[in-house]
Amino acid sequence: MTKIVQKDAAVLREVAKEVPVAEITAPKFQKIIKEMKEALEKESDGVAIAAPQIGYSWRIFVISKRLPIFEEKEKPEEEQDINIKALPEDLVFINPKITKRSKKTRLIPEGCLSVRWFYGEVKRSVKCTVRAYNEHGKCNEFDGNGLLAQAFQHEIDHLDGALFIDKAINLKEFKPEK
DSSP: OOOOOOTTOGGGGSOOBOOOGGGTTSHHHHHHHHHHHHHHHTOTTOOEEEGGGGTOOBSEEEEOTTSEEEEEOSSOGGGOOEEEEEOSSOEEEEEEEEEEEOSOEEEEEEOOTTSTTEEEEEEEESEEEEEEEOTTSOEEEEEEETHHHHHHHHHHHHHTTOOGGGTOEEEEEOOOOO
């Protein structure tokens, strides 16, 4: 069983290494991706995980199919219609790079599977675009807004050796009731 490492683990403070593109489909990296998906699936409140969170210093993260995608229709804000869609499957991002981010930012509530039961508010761009390889070695670009954009930024912070608590304000601990 793969354990999620906690905030004092040295691997969480390392800048993760790029995965050699020619090796993305190698058993070594496919095993890491499988372990990441399994670890994420076991956490009912988790929507994304980065490889360092399970002890691997590689530039890989997974977004869970549980993450709701909010799609806004173009209307004045007070008349905003929002569609909620689900991802068809977990999405894998290898060697991700943010290629665009909105100037508009928001303080957003945030937590982390590696900083259990602490929550705070982090200033994040409301939209961003990420270019990354998937687990089959195909390069794609993904536009995200809202929660998806937040997840992109949070997970890339992990790959850069940063935790949300480094940026959060109003940090509080909320332990689950037994």
